[in-house]
Amino acid sequence: MSCTPNRKPVALGPPATGRGYLELDLFISGIGGQGIQLIGKSLALAAIKDSRHVMLAGEYGGHMRGGSSIGTVVIGAKPLKALPILPHAGSAIAMSHLFWERVGSRLRPGSFVLAEETVAADLPDMEQHRLVKLPATAIATELGSRMAAGMVMLGAFAALTGAVEIDSAVAAMAEQIPSYRRQHIEANERAIRAGAASVTPMAFAVDLDAREVA
Amino acid sequence: MRQVTRGTLVIDADRCKGCELCIVACPPRVLTMSRTGNATGYLYPELAPGCTGCTACQQVCPDFVFEVYKYHEPIVSGSDAERMQ
């Protein structure tokens, strides 16, 4: 396996213990469908492009029917130790406050939560986490593609945490869009870059390439 | 009676299971069932003069007991005396 370490710091919540190396573990929560899955898969694919080890898991059952949709992404510099069903995680992206219980109950105290501005107020227990609110839907609407709000969140998450390169995120998004929807690529790219531009990188970065401190 | 024999058979009589399919299959009707059983007790076909070498018996036989020969020159009457038993 060739895996060039990316030395760029990655910001995240408190690390899970017992894994050896730090891993970024993230829940993406929202209402069923491809928006959530597209964010997760774009992040995972982008991380692969950045030569990271990656896991992408979904919680299945309702996601095809507009119910709850939870995506899980784990990124690390070494082969991952995380389980495919995370008992807990250190970061989250919240696109909706509905179905939040499954995610909120599993966030370690001090987690980083990136929330769509309009739903942030409805997320309980945010005082124990590091909440960043983003008017993603408004930004996307201004760009003329309200459906691209998830991509705004993706860009913002990437820029805030440095988890993946913005260009990698754009490329990862583009390669998933089916040929009959090519017209969405440009709009999605604008949304990702707008999201990235709308935030400033966080101060509490942690180096994924560092060994976990015992 | 003048009899023309154009062909003849080798019959592996001991493998015959006595089904008699060859008897009705034979166009010149020169096959008849034996009166005594073979090694396993089955009656088996016996050949009378007049075989044409048509292979009908061989084709219908489920037990592959027939081998068929055609004479280069037909044998007339009883001149095939050496093959008589």
Add this chain to the structure above:
Amino acid sequence: MTMRLMDGSEAIVEAAIQAGLRFYAGYPMSPATELLEYMAEKLPHHEGVCINAATEIEGINMALGAAAGGFRAASGSCGQGLALMQEAIAEAALNETPIVIFNMARNQQDYFQATRGGGWGDYRTITLAPKDLHEAVEHAQLAFHLADKYRVPVIFMGDNLLARTQMGTTLPQLDLAPLPPKDWQLDGTSGGTGKSRQIWTFGCGKTNDPGPGPSKHWERIAAKFDAIAEVEARYEEGFTDDAETLVVAFGSGGKFVEHVVREMRADGHKVGYFRPVTLWPYPGEALERASQGCKRVLVFELNAGQMIDDVRLNVHDRKLVKAIGGVSFDESGLNLGPLMDATVIRERIELAIHGASK
């Protein structure tokens, strides 16, 4: 190869094709459906064939035909589909046709099916139960290798978590020893030579070259399975040297248990884990050794108690064995339910250690 993001189904298919799989016939059934879809997509690009069989019975018999022709062949489904394949799996064992059967199970209720089988006769099926995608990539190669090496059916047993979780992988190739050519394969070229070939459960051979006949043939096959049992058992264990509590689990469950045990060790608990990698042959001697000195042996499996039989057969004191798993489905009945969760597993282990009073 560079890292690619794949779900387990795709990674298994890619690894199997790399390992020489050229024929697959299957029937859709969740969560094995994606395996069939990837096979259909990818095999034609490798001079292979994927057929959408009309039934699981038809599919496995097609695979038997392709394998009889000397090609690496497989079928797959989940437990109910494998139930339909049992006659053919037994047939493959008894007529010595190497095939691989992928069971992307909905849960862990196919343990008896895989290790005891539902076909007739004295046979066994080597069963590989990978814990995650990376091990699945290895097992997909190993399965075909073992099938060919011993001329036996091999069951690859995953689950929906394995099938659907996506991970980055380079699809590393195992360094497996070369195998002898398949001098038994039916390529059609031996007719009329007096040395025509035969694949036949009754082992009677040809008139000019009689085989041993059914009794001796099946006796030899039974002996072959005994020999496999001697050398092919695989397992993984951790912290068993001083463990007071040993937790036994397989497949995805084994990965979860390992994770929990590591966490608990970090917190000072004298816990160890044992994971049979092959469900048959069961790594019984290793388990017996690992369980020496333990005060309790806990079995975590998502069923009403199946592997626990093998654990009881093999631990040094069967009275120490206790089930901590159970039937666990989500509301759709298709997926692993709430028990496949590190938090729940830890609670159950702690409850077993400290008793209900805690």
Add this chain to the structure above:
Amino acid sequence: MSIVMTTRPPEAPSNKVASFKPTLLQTEEHHLCPGCGEPVAIRLVLEVIEELGLAQKNVSIIGHGCYGSFIMTMDVDSTLCLHGRAPAVATGLKRMRPEVAVWTLQGDGDMTSEGLAEILHATARGENITCILLNNGVFGDTGGQMTASSVIGQRTKNTLEGRDAAYHGYPIVIGDMVAAMPGSAFVARGSVHNAASIAATRRLIRKGFQRQMEKKGLSLVEILTMCPTGWFVPASGGADYMMESLGKTYPLGEIKDIAATEQA
């Protein structure tokens, strides 16, 4: 009447025009019953395979029935597969070895009772295989029970008063079903009850294999074969019984030949 000596070849100049057995059969010996039609049908298939130059280019996939014992004597690459599944096994092998003539040998119990799905789906897929059906309307191997192909009125061990459509259902005329499907290239029904039919059946088998090698699709050659034991009639009466019973439900001749259609 004088009897000709038939224990050894004649001494007068002659040609051997027919041998005991086809060369692809290792021995004349077999354990099938007196008057059985199956050995004759198998002889025809083996002769055709040799005539077409397929002796070292064929694999037989054999089902379960009395004919199965020929796996020991047929000198061709063979496998004896599970009951009913021969067309599926043949499919797997043929897809991987398209250059080889792959043929199945099944009885009516095997094909139309246990294995109806396999033959119909193989046809639907247009598999280039040749399926030989030995139809005697009875499970001969188990001693004479009803199959899906037993004809109305036929007495078997489990239709003691004869097959009654209202109670046991109607016979499956598999040839017509297969012929109706676009995946079939050649469908015909022959018989081994007399020499003329045997000669005609040989031609049908030949076409069946030719269509496979031309990659035209599935060919099914159904051959009515006598089973006096399973019918509880004397061996010598099997041929007549067959044509009076099965022969009426299963008329002889070509049912479909895609080559003829293409020429038209």
